[in-house]
Amino acid sequence: MATELVEPTEVVVPIDSEADLIQVRRVLRTEAVRAGLSLVDQTKLVTAGSELARNILIYAGDAGGELRVEQVRSGDRQGVRATFSDNGPGIEDVEAALTDGFSTNGSLGLGLPGSRRLVDDLSIRSAKGAGTTVVIVKWRR
Numbered sequence: 284m285a286t287e288l289v290e291p292t293e294v295v296v297p298i299d300s301e302a303d304l305i306q307v308r309r310v311l312r313t314e315a316v317r318a319g320l321s322l323v324d325q326t327k328l329v330t331a332g333s334e335l336a337r338n339i340l341i342y343a344g345d346a347g348g349e350l351r352v353e354q355v356r357s358g359d360r361q362g363v364r365a366t367f368s369d370n371g372p373g374i375e376d377v378e379a380a381l382t383d384g385f386s387t388n389g390s391l392g393l394g395l396p397g398s399r400r401l402v403d404d405l406s407i408r409s410a411k412g413a414g415t416t417v418v419i420v421k422w423r424r
């Protein structure tokens with residue numbers, strides 16, 4: 284079943300500095316509560332979103348990025364969709380980037396695969412030199 288917007292409004296948060304992470308977490312928490320997610324699922328969404336926002340700070344650097352959050356519905360289900368986009372260098376091999384332990388940064392390489400496990404859906408649109416968009420969805424259960 285197609286995913287539809289519940290309402291035309293969306294919340295947008297710029298991601299340009301460490302301080303923006305606070306607002307990212309706050310907005311995700313607020314929208315998770317609005318969608319009726321359990322406390323555990325709220326925290327999963329916030330944790331996944333924090334990793335994706337941190338990736339934008341690390342990898343997109345000065346190019347910056349943003350988060351857009353929407354309430355969505357599919358049939359009887361309500362949920363939150365969060366879209367993280369940046370104008371950074373892009374990801375050359377998306378499949379590799381989703382593998383546990385893959386990092387071009389010498390770090391843990393668990394951000395993307397870990398985030399994927401915390402939400403119901405995670406998809407990446409990216410190409411080298413063309414920026415990155417990561418979309419996550421968490422449904423109320």
Ligand SMILES: Nc1ncnc2c1ncn2[C@@H]1O[C@H](COP(=O)(O)OP(=O)(O)O)[C@@H](O)[C@H]1O
Nearest residue numbers: 338342373380386387390391392393394395415
């Ligand atoms: N927004 C992004 N822009 C460019 N590359 C990214 C972005 N997010 C992730 N990547 C690439 O995917 C790899 C894996 O990301 P992640 O799983 O978060 O692990 P880590 O950040 O620890 O390296 C990164 O090392 C980086 O090469």
Ligand SMILES: [Mg+2]
Nearest residue numbers: 334338394395
């Ligand atoms: Mg990371």
